[in-house]
Structure formats: C-alpha cells, structure tokens
Amino acid sequence: DGGITQSPKYLFRKEGQNVTLSCEQNLNHDAMYWYRQDPGQGLRLIYYSQIVNDFQKGDIAEGYSVSREKKESFPLTVTSAQKNPTAFYLCASQPRDNQPQHFGDGTRLSIL
Amino acid sequence: GNSVTQMEGPVTLSEEAFLTINCTYTATGYPSLFWYVQYPGEGLQLLLKATKADDKGSNKGFEATYRKETTSFHLEKGSVQVSDSAVYFCALSDSWSGAGSYQLTFGKGTKLSVIP
Numbered sequence: 001d002g003g004i005t006q007s008p009k010y011l012f013r014k015e016g017q018n019v020t021l022s023c024e025q026n027l028n029h030d031a032m033y034w035y036r037q038d039p040g041q042g043l044r045l046i047y048y049s050q051i052v053n054d055f056q057k058g059d060i061a062e063g064y065s066v067s068r069e070k071k072e073s074f075p076l077t078v079t080s081a082q083k084n085p086t087a088f089y090l091c092a093s094q095p096r097d098n099q100p101q102h103f104g105d106g107t108r109l110s111i112l
Numbered sequence: 113g114n115s116v117t118q119m120e121g122p123v124t125l126s127e128e129a130f131l132t133i134n135c136t137y138t139a140t141g142y143p144s145l146f147w148y149v150q151y152p153g154e155g156l157q158l159l160l161k162a163t164k165a166d167d168k169g170s171n172k173g174f175e176a177t178y179r180k181e182t183t184s185f186h187l188e189k190g191s192v193q194v195s196d197s198a199v200y201f202c203a204l205s206d207s208w209s210g211a212g213s214y215q216l217t218f219g220k221g222t223k224l225s226v227i228p
Contacts, residue, residue, distance in 0.1 A: 006155075031214070042201065042220040043156075058215075090155055094214060100146055100205075101216055103155035 002027045006104035021076045023091035030096040032074040037088040118202045118219035133187040135202035143204040145185040150199045
C-alpha cells in the first residue's frame with residue numbers, strides 16, 4: 001500500500017543534541033511538508049519542498065533544517081538551536097496540484 | 113493572509129446526538145476546503161473536501177457545505193458514535209498562498225468526545 005512512513009514514533013533529545021526525524025513516501029508526490037503540533041495550537045508549518053533539491057521555510061523554521069535529495073525522502077533535523085522542541089511532528093505529501101495532503105503517523109519528540 | 117477559525121472545544125456529546133463544528137475562513141483567492149480527523153496518537157486523515165462554492169463534501173455520515181457568501185464550512189453529522197471521538201481540523205488550501213504552492217492553513221482543532 002502507498003503511504004507515508006515516519007520514524008521513529010518516539011524520540012528523546014538531550015541538551016545540545018541534534019536529532020533527525022525521518023519521512024519517506026511512496027506515493028510519487030512532488031510536494032512534502034513538515035508540521036509541528038502543540039496542544040491547543042493546531043498545526044504550524046516548519047518547512048516545505050515542492051521539488052527535489054529545493055525547499056522553503058514555513059512559519060516556524062528557526063531551529064530546524066531539512067534536505068530533499070530524493071523525491072521520496074524529506075528528513076527534518078531539530079537542532080540544538082530549537083530551545084523548545086517538545087512536540088508532535090507530522091510529515092505530509094501532496095500531488096503537484098490542489099489535492100489533499102496525505103499525512104504520516106507522526107513522531108513525538110521529548111527532552112531528556 | 114489566510115486564516116481558519118473553528119469553534120473551540122472540547123465538545124462532549126452523547127451517542128446518537130447531532131454534531132455541528134463551526135468553521136469560518138479568510139482567504140485571498142479561491143480556496144479548497146477540507147476537514148481532517150486525528151485519532152489519539154495518530155496523524156491526520158482526510159475526512160472530506162470541497163473545491164468550489166456550494167460543493168458538499170461527505171464521508172462516513174459527515175457532511176460540510178462550502179458557503180462562499182458566509183465564508184463557512186461547518187461540519188455536521190446526524191448521529192455520532194463513540195468511535196467518532198477524535199480531534200477535527202478545518203483547513204484551506206489556496207494557490208495564492210505564494211510561490212505557486214498549495215499550502216494548508218489549519219484551524220486549531222476541535223476535540224470531540226462521544227459518551228455512551
């Protein structure tokens with residue numbers, strides 16, 4: 001079945017550490033997105049990519065970085081500069097037209 | 113800019129009660145509108161969509177009608193079940209978001225709890 005796979009499901013970060021969240025899709029979608037979800041705040045866009053080797057900052061990009069070397073993969077790195085990283089992170093993909101986004105099951109990141 | 117406002121929760125209903133979750137939007141262009149559902153510990157699933165004015169989206173007994181005159185997309189269900197307990201998000205996608213992308217703008221979500 002086609003879909004989006006996020007890993008790991010749970011992740012713990014130590015102070016000063018960078019961590020990388022994986023997102024892989026086999027839907028052949030061009031566009032991919034990373035969102036952060038905090039209780040009571042809905043989803044906020046971190047980064048998005050419309051095509052391989054290109055990506056754009058979203059509303060809350062500070063302290064995060066991404067890469068898009070392959071169409072199927074869009075990993076998110078939470079750097080030590082992100083001082084409040086505890087949240088639920090969701091990856092999504094979308095065909096290259098105005099169709100609904102498809103979401104993965106998320107990664108929950110916590111601070112040790 | 114674009115924005116979505118949906119009623120705050122939590123909403124608690126008895127099984128078989130009627131559900132309405134209000135959603136209004138502001139958009140620059142001609143958006144498509146969506147309702148997504150999130151079950152505990154999971155990602156978002158598309159529940160229904162509407163792409164132009166007066167369209168009605170429907171799925172699993174849920175319905176929403178795209179009302180351009182009131183800029184609304186309220187979610188309704190005639191008889192809720194315990195299994196409908198989840199968080200519901202209203203969202204819009206507008207090609208005028210910038211740079212030709214179809215970014216989603218989300219409401220803050222409404223938590224629904226259905227009790228037997």
